[in-house]
Amino acid sequence: MPSQSNRDGKRGIIGGNNMSKRMLLDGNHAAAWSARLAKAQVIPIYPITPQTECCTQLSEFVEHGEMPWASYVTPESEHAVMGIACGASAGGARVFTSSAAQGVVFMEENIWIAAGNRLPIVMCIVNRAIANPGSLRPDCNDSLLQRDAGWIQLYCEDAQDALDTGIQMFKICEDERVYLPGIFAFEGYVVGHCAIPVELPDPEEVDDFLPPYKHKFISLDPELRKYTTTTTPRRGEFGTERVYQMQVAMENAKKVIKEVNEDYAKRFGRKYGNGLIEKYRCEDADALLITMGSITGTARKIVDDLREEGEPIGLVKLRSFRPFPTEDLREAVKGVKAVGFVDRNRSPGSSGGGIGRIETANALYSLTEKPLLLGFFVGLVGRDVMPGDVRFIAEKVLKAAETGKAEKDTYWVQLKGEEI
Amino acid sequence: MTEVRLPGHALCPGCGGAIAERIIYNTINETIGKDKVIHYGGGVCASGGMRNAELSSFGLHLSGQATGSTGISHALKVRNRTDIKVIEFGGDGGTCDIGFAKISGAAERNENILHFTMDNEAYMNTGIQKSSQTPWGAWTTTTPIGRHDNFKKDMVMIMAYHFIPYVASASIAYPADLKNKVKKALDMEGFRYIHVFAPCPTGWRHDSAKTVEIARLAVQSGMFNLVEVDNGNVKISVKPKERLPVAEYLGYQRRFRHLTEEQTKTIQKYSDNSWERLLSLDGTLIRPHTN
Numbered sequence: 157m158p159s160q161s162n163r164d165g166k167r168g169i170i171g172g173n174n175m176s177k178r179m180l181l182d183g184n185h186a187a188a189w190s191a192r193l194a195k196a197q198v199i200p201i202y203p204i205t206p207q208t209e210c211c212t213q214l215s216e217f218v219e220h221g222e223m224p225w226a227s228y229v230t231p232e233s234e235h236a237v238m239g240i241a242c243g244a245s246a247g248g249a250r251v252f253t254s255s256a257a258q259g260v261v262f263m264e265e266n267i268w269i270a271a272g273n274r275l276p277i278v279m280c281i282v283n284r285a286i287a288n289p290g291s292l293r294p295d296c297n298d299s300l301l302q303r304d305a306g307w308i309q310l311y312c313e314d315a316q317d318a319l320d321t322g323i324q325m326f327k328i329c330e331d332e333r334v335y336l337p338g339i340f341a342f343e344g345y346v347v348g349h350c351a352i353p354v355e356l357p358d359p360e361e362v363d364d365f366l367p368p369y370k371h372k373f374i375s376l377d378p379e380l381r382k383y384t385t386t387t388t389p390r391r392g393e394f395g396t397e398r399v400y401q402m403q404v405a406m407e408n409a410k411k412v413i414k415e416v417n418e419d420y421a422k423r424f425g426r427k428y429g430n431g432l433i434e435k436y437r438c439e440d441a442d443a444l445l446i447t448m449g450s451i452t453g454t455a456r457k458i459v460d461d462l463r464e465e466g467e468p469i470g471l472v473k474l475r476s477f478r479p480f481p482t483e484d485l486r487e488a489v490k491g492v493k494a495v496g497f498v499d500r501n502r503s504p505g506s507s508g509g510g511i512g513r514i515e516t517a518n519a520l521y522s523l524t525e526k527p528l529l530l531g532f533f534v535g536l537v538g539r540d541v542m543p544g545d546v547r548f549i550a551e552k553v554l555k556a557a558e559t560g561k562a563e564k565d566t567y568w569v570q571l572k573g574e575e576i
Numbered sequence: 577m578t579e580v581r582l583p584g585h586a587l588c589p590g591c592g593g594a595i596a597e598r599i600i601y602n603t604i605n606e607t608i609g610k611d612k613v614i615h616y617g618g619g620v621c622a623s624g625g626m627r628n629a630e631l632s633s634f635g636l637h638l639s640g641q642a643t644g645s646t647g648i649s650h651a652l653k654v655r656n657r658t659d660i661k662v663i664e665f666g667g668d669g670g671t672c673d674i675g676f677a678k679i680s681g682a683a684e685r686n687e688n689i690l691h692f693t694m695d696n697e698a699y700m701n702t703g704i705q706k707s708s709q710t711p712w713g714a715w716t717t718t719t720p721i722g723r724h725d726n727f728k729k730d731m732v733m734i735m736a737y738h739f740i741p742y743v744a745s746a747s748i749a750y751p752a753d754l755k756n757k758v759k760k761a762l763d764m765e766g767f768r769y770i771h772v773f774a775p776c777p778t779g780w781r782h783d784s785a786k787t788v789e790i791a792r793l794a795v796q797s798g799m800f801n802l803v804e805v806d807n808g809n810v811k812i813s814v815k816p817k818e819r820l821p822v823a824e825y826l827g828y829q830r831r832f833r834h835l836t837e838e839q840t841k842t843i844q845k846y847s848d849n850s851w852e853r854l855l856s857l858d859g860t861l862i863r864p865h866t867n
Binding site for chain 1: 610611612613614616631632633634636637639640642643644645646647648649650651652653654655657660677678680681684685
């Protein structure tokens, strides 16, 4: 009997005779465990705060012989990390790596190559603010920077989420309808260093869920050379078509993420909404908050409080940012009067608000009846997001829903001093 | 002899890199067979050559030297396919400049890769810009009055002091020597580095019929020395019976035509000193050993 866990705070007790176990893990260690349980074979990885513990935990697993199938590589930079990841994936191995902030930015060149080559590399990004103004503490621009690169992106709110999403990510990326690399991201410290009891699934059951990696179309083995892909600069005769195929793969990924989420729930008892989004108390809501990552937990509490006070407010956790769940969001905002996107990222000079609001506005634009859309900058450059901040946001959205009018498009929630 | 390269190539007439690649590919094919090798990377003129090679190949951007190959090598290891060898090509820009950290990193980790640098002494694909391998005094489009900041970086010794199993320099003008070095390196494990001198008629401004001749003059005048460092043992591969003046080598190439007599003398001194320095290392062991 697999354990049951719901987002109403009731986590089940592990029962029966399965070999799953419960450990106290933070996000970093949970991500490392996801790579171990998924039997990642080549792990090129470079330390950077706040991802270092994921890096060192994996080296311990490999050095202590707990991952005898794996090769751990210690490159001299993140740029090399992603290059090695591309080579290893093309060479037929399952590849895991992780990074953060400056490290991700340094990888950038090869990140695009990985996606364009359709190599299903899985990377954990432990969100940290990109310099400058930088911080060791989180905001989400490092992973959101990969918005257009062709990577799948799922956001996790706690260590359990990180473990489950990490395992699922391999299955999603290696699906032949997808064959794209994937990022699962969570905020450093808030999730990355916050330990909670995490249920680790039985390794054999994970093996059953996730069979060994074999790419159907890419092989560098010389005896299969007719299937070889070379990726040297060409004139780009089929450039448009290759990009179109990536778009098709992203559309397919929406379906695959949902399937994998269902399958995982059946096997391991944990489920994350419909895979793309997770709705919380959205019934008859006039106002809706949309969050990503760890802020979701805080928002859930605020929604509970406000519901208790009789306010018609609900919450949508955006789990999948790429592919962006346009259809699901359109469905979720039916009958809703005002939506507030909580953006822990920056995009100075944008068309309005942070990256989440920009994407949501685009997703909802073609609806004939659409809600007001408010954007909120919060938690930038590692500033803590407190319940009061989220309550402030929720009240602004509720007020807009009530009055049918938004005071402003975007709010700088924690700004010290007056807006200019 | 079976040709691994298909007829015709995307490179310029008289390209030294094409000659080098042909020799190397065919030697590999004769030694272990082309079906036992995966080719990674670019090479002369941003992988212009490998497009025509009948080899299983993979490449990233040219700044990714020794990374994709490291990945492939580890993938083969975890898949128990170590029967397949990984070879890698890079130009002097990719290897000695933009990919230098990666080459150094892979050498430090002693990755199981055989690396070839195709040295044509400038960024030729983008149209003849200075690299760290451009000789002192040479014209390029980013050194329009000649390079005067420094001398050519000594990659062979830099790599030798990474204490990797095998380092060598070779030239298309000495194909037998080049072949021997390729065979020797193929037979070894770990990071192996071969630096191949490959004249570029377009960038060096010389007659495309003179490519091999110029490569030979470079060795005879001491502008490019052939050496190997086998497990730390330094050995000069070719000692010219009579060293020729550098002026003869320089005279064939219009990239040097602006040089004054004084500047030619400077290059002569550089060549003489390089040779003496190398002679003093000949036969010595530069790798620390533990036995």
